Amino acid sequence: MSEWLNQAITQAQGVSDWLSPKRDLALSALADVRWPTRKTEAWKYTSLRPVEKFSKTAPASFSKASSLTQIDGFECLDLVFENGQFVTDLAELTLPEGLSIQLASQADSAKQADVLSKFSSIKPERHVFGLLNDALVQDVLVIEVADNVSVAPALRLTSILSLAAQAHTRVLVVLGEHAKLTVSEHYQGNEESLNTGFVEYEIGADARLEHYRFALQTGKAVSLGGSHFQLAERADLNSTLVGFGSDLSRVDVDMVHAGENAFAKMNAFYLLDGKELFDLHATVEHAVPHGTTEENIRIIAADQAKAVFNGRIHIHRDAQKTLAELNNRNLLMSNKAEINTKPELEIYADDVRCAHGATVAEIDKKALYYMQSRGISRAKAQVMLNFGFINELIDQMPNQELAEWLRPQMREKFSQMEVK
Amino acid sequence: MTDQIDKALEREYEAGFVSDVESDTFEPGLDENVIRRISTMKNEPEWMLEARLKAFKVWQEMEEPDWAHVDYEKIDFQAISYFSAPKSMKDKPKSLDEVDPELIRTYEKLGIPLIEQQMLAGVAVDAVFDSVSVVTTFREKLSEAGVIFCPISEAIQNHPELVKKYLGSVVPTKDNYYAALNCAVFTDGSFVYIPKGTRCPMELSTYFRINEQNTGQFERTLIIADEGSHVSYLEGCTAPQRDENQLHAAVVELVALDDAEIKYSTVQNWYPGDENGKGGIYNFVTKRGICHTNAKISWTQVETGSAVTWKYPSCVLKGDNSVGEFYSVALTRGAQQADTGTKMIHLGKNTKSTIISKGISAGRSNNSYRGLVRMNPGADGARNFTQCDSLLIGDQCGAHTFPYVESRNPSAIVEHEATTSKVSDDQMFLCQQRGLDPEKAVSMIVNGFCKEVFKELPMEFAVEAGKLLEISLEGSVG
Numbered sequence: 001m002s003e004w005l006n007q008a009i010t011q012a013q014g015v016s017d018w019l020s021p022k023r024d025l026a027l028s029a030l031a032d033v034r035w036p037t038r039k040t041e042a043w044k045y046t047s048l049r050p051v052e053k054f055s056k057t058a059p060a061s062f063s064k065a066s067s068l069t070q071i072d073g074f075e076c077l078d079l080v081f082e083n084g085q086f087v088t089d090l091a092e093l094t095l096p097e098g099l100s101i102q103l104a105s106q107a108d109s110a111k112q113a114d115v116l117s118k119f120s121s122i123k124p125e126r127h128v129f130g131l132l133n134d135a136l137v138q139d140v141l142v143i144e145v146a147d148n149v150s151v152a153p154a155l156r157l158t159s160i161l162s163l164a165a166q167a168h169t170r171v172l173v174v175l176g177e178h179a180k181l182t183v184s185e186h187y188q189g190n191e192e193s194l195n196t197g198f199v200e201y202e203i204g205a206d207a208r209l210e211h212y213r214f215a216l217q218t219g220k221a222v223s224l225g226g227s228h229f230q231l232a233e234r235a236d237l238n239s240t241l242v243g244f245g246s247d248l249s250r251v252d253v254d255m256v257h258a259g260e261n262a263f264a265k266m267n268a269f270y271l272l273d274g275k276e277l278f279d280l281h282a283t284v285e286h287a288v289p290h291g292t293t294e295e296n297i298r299i300i301a302a303d304q305a306k307a308v309f310n311g312r313i314h315i316h317r318d319a320q321k322t323l324a325e326l327n328n329r330n331l332l333m334s335n336k337a338e339i340n341t342k343p344e345l346e347i348y349a350d351d352v353r354c355a356h357g358a359t360v361a362e363i364d365k366k367a368l369y370y371m372q373s374r375g376i377s378r379a380k381a382q383v384m385l386n387f388g389f390i391n392e393l394i395d396q397m398p399n400q401e402l403a404e405w406l407r408p409q410m411r412e413k414f415s416q417m418e419v420k
Numbered sequence: 421m422t423d424q425i426d427k428a429l430e431r432e433y434e435a436g437f438v439s440d441v442e443s444d445t446f447e448p449g450l451d452e453n454v455i456r457r458i459s460t461m462k463n464e465p466e467w468m469l470e471a472r473l474k475a476f477k478v479w480q481e482m483e484e485p486d487w488a489h490v491d492y493e494k495i496d497f498q499a500i501s502y503f504s505a506p507k508s509m510k511d512k513p514k515s516l517d518e519v520d521p522e523l524i525r526t527y528e529k530l531g532i533p534l535i536e537q538q539m540l541a542g543v544a545v546d547a548v549f550d551s552v553s554v555v556t557t558f559r560e561k562l563s564e565a566g567v568i569f570c571p572i573s574e575a576i577q578n579h580p581e582l583v584k585k586y587l588g589s590v591v592p593t594k595d596n597y598y599a600a601l602n603c604a605v606f607t608d609g610s611f612v613y614i615p616k617g618t619r620c621p622m623e624l625s626t627y628f629r630i631n632e633q634n635t636g637q638f639e640r641t642l643i644i645a646d647e648g649s650h651v652s653y654l655e656g657c658t659a660p661q662r663d664e665n666q667l668h669a670a671v672v673e674l675v676a677l678d679d680a681e682i683k684y685s686t687v688q689n690w691y692p693g694d695e696n697g698k699g700g701i702y703n704f705v706t707k708r709g710i711c712h713t714n715a716k717i718s719w720t721q722v723e724t725g726s727a728v729t730w731k732y733p734s735c736v737l738k739g740d741n742s743v744g745e746f747y748s749v750a751l752t753r754g755a756q757q758a759d760t761g762t763k764m765i766h767l768g769k770n771t772k773s774t775i776i777s778k779g780i781s782a783g784r785s786n787n788s789y790r791g792l793v794r795m796n797p798g799a800d801g802a803r804n805f806t807q808c809d810s811l812l813i814g815d816q817c818g819a820h821t822f823p824y825v826e827s828r829n830p831s832a833i834v835e836h837e838a839t840t841s842k843v844s845d846d847q848m849f850l851c852q853q854r855g856l857d858p859e860k861a862v863s864m865i866v867n868g869f870c871k872e873v874f875k876e877l878p879m880e881f882a883v884e885a886g887k888l889l890e891i892s893l894e895g896s897v898g
């Protein structure tokens with residue numbers, strides 16, 4: 001492990017507060033964890049050099065203006081972390097009835113006990129940076145939606161980092177029965193920095209969560225985090241994950257079917273250029289019968305970029321009548337880039353229908369030829385085809401404002417890819 | 421129905437007899453002396469002993485791998501005997517008449533055509549019994565064509581230049597834990613050399629059988645197909661029923677030089693252990709072939725035996741336009757565990773590979789496909805197609821798929837698809853409606869499921885494989 005990590009852990013050891021029981025557990029687990037290397041299966045393709053190299057100095061301060069992205073027509077409540085500190089003044093927010101947002105450190109002890117019981121119950125233990133987050137977080141932002149409440153405005157969680165900052169954020173979202181909520185997680189910054197950001201979602205029976213994670217750090221920002229979902233009976237999850245690469249970006253997504261007849265859908269796409277790396281590990285646990293999962297993952301890797309995808313579907317014994325499908329399509333744009341994909345099935349029940357497919361190729365030459373024969377330049381045709389490949393998933397985003405905001409960014413990214 | 425299932429599940433392992441053949445067996449244990457003794461017994465030249473001792477050092481420094489999706493008690497390498505030769509083999513037989521009749525009966529029970537049937541089948545057999553190659557038939561006819569087919573121990577004596585050049589060239593000593601062990605202690609195996617432009621006049625075949633208790637079998641096979649040649653090689657395996665686990669750690673190396681073609685077929689029926697997973701063979705095998713320009717290697721395997729299987733027949737597609745194929749049927753039942761698949765490493769331009777894997781799990785078994793397809797930056801225009809389908813019979817078994825796809829060349833196309841399902845109710849209904857009993861129906865459906873692979877097997881093996889599956893599946897219908 002690196003110097004700063006050891007320091008951070010030593011510091012965490014001295015802290016005593018309401019989170020201590022969980023922190024101590026994580027610290028003792030960390031003591032037994034072997035630092036991942038290329039031989040560790042979950043980090044086979046992803047080098048941790050940027051984490052090891054990271055040296056923490058005093059973080060630069062923020063200029064307020066640059067902070068939040070404008071998204072036209074997107075109605076939302078903003079919850080902002082700056083360098084890991086929660087800076088939104090909750091008293092100033094007018095919350096719709098049935099929605100409560102608070103920091104666990106400021107809640108009463110009964111609430112804290114409740115948060116403690118849920119803390120890391122959804123996020124799996126195996127992830128070394130998840131454990132690190134457990135050990136280093138100072139507070140938990142708790143968002144709760146009461147039973148039968150539909151929250152109209154979306155919640156936007158933004159995590160911004162300045163130069164040389166490190167941040168460890170933790171959010172717990174609980175949806176009651178028949179509740180409805182939209183959460184959009186935004187991670188941004190391109191300066192040399194390091195963050196671990198984990199969000200745990202407990203989705204109640206018949207509840208519906210619309211979820212986005214925009215992992216848009218670029219440049220030297222090192223980002224390690226995850227979104228973890230637990231679905232009760234008939235819960236409905238629609239999640240979209242968008243990634244730009246950086247020196248090291250890794251996202252872990254876990255979807256656990258804990259109640260029968262739940263439905264989980266995840267669309268993910270990432271576009272990588274330069275020497276960027278993006279690594280997505282998505283795990284679906286079907287612990288009960290009659291669950292349905294749909295996953296679509298599309299990747300474009302250009303220049304010297306490296307894309308990693310691991311999609312695991314685990315069907316437990318007795319999880320009969322499960323339907324699970326994973327579709328992974330990848331475009332490789334250069335022979336210095338690489339795509340490593342590993343869709344996995346682990347199945348212990350017989351009456352299930354599971355399938356996965358993965359392809360890696362370049363843009364269809366016939367399509368390119370067709371467009372050129374219609375007078376479109378090769379470069380432009382390439383951008384159009386790339387865009388079309390990703391746009392199929394953007395079209396499926398339930399929130400049109402977010403889709404509209406994303407499209408031009410994608411276009412720009414594609415035209416940049418072309419210049420090289 | 422349940423009675424039927426129970427009865428069929430109790431079905432005994434048909435190759436589980438022990439042959440009463442006197443044998444010379446080393447005391448269990450492994451150190452440099454054991455390796456020296458093996459080498460001396462085999463009357464090996466100095467360079468071979470040195471290679472063995474070097475491999476032993478490498479092995480001692482390696483760790484046993486634990487990434488496979490299998491669970492078994494750690495192997496005590498000191499409790500294994502590393503050499504066992506049937507005693508009557510001391511003076512090697514000059515012809516079939518001199519072979520111990522008990523041995524011949526063993527093979528007859530296994531149904532391998534060693535004598536007359538062989539003529540009809542046109543199969544030349546190199547039978548490996550425990551650690552020693554018993555007899556190689558049809559050698560004369562083969563040598564007329566210039567084909568060398570002999571035990572590898574003989575090849576070390578008679579063809580050292582070929583062995584030195586190619587042994588370890590495809591699977592290096594350090595490749596993996598069991599390969600290193602094999603390099604140190606291998607006792608026998610087959611050696612095949614097909615000269616330039618020759619089409620081997622008959623199918624070559626090896627039959628492996630572990631007979632002695634507490635022995636491991638470490639055979640080493642090396643097949644060299646020189647430019648423009650063609651060979652089809654068959655391999656079959658069985659072992660008697662024992663309560664202890666026995667280790668089988670073989671290494672097979674194939675070298676297909678320019679324009680050559682090697683077809684390697686395996687029917688593996690090692691003793692799988694009893695219903696509770698007691699006993700059975702640990703089958704930890706390294707098989708790999710290298711294809712030079714325009715060459716082709718095709719692996720076909722039907723895996724029904726072994727308590728634990730850990731096996732990935734692979735192709736390194738080094739030359740331009742070379743072709744690799746992998747066709748596999750793996751059936752597990754009882755408490756069997758199989759982690760098997762292939763690796764296709766595309767290095768040359770326009771290389772092509774096809775992977776068809778069919779996994780069938782029944783009982784409480786676990787069956788995993790683990791495969792790697794790698795397109796290196798130089799593999800322009802390379803193409804891979806992978807299909808792995810799993811069939812589950814019963815709700816206590818597991819079927820898993822772990823495909824690795826690594827692409828570094830944009831003009832290469834990789835396609836992977838996998839499905840998992842049970843025998844569909846509709847199909848069963850249709851068959852039963854036509855008057856088939858459920859058992860026959862399942863057998864028919866499974867046969868259809870495996871058809872793509874069976875059609876790749878040579879005739880005799882296809883029949884055997886079909887029969888093996890049918891027997892193994894008896895009563896698995898729920």
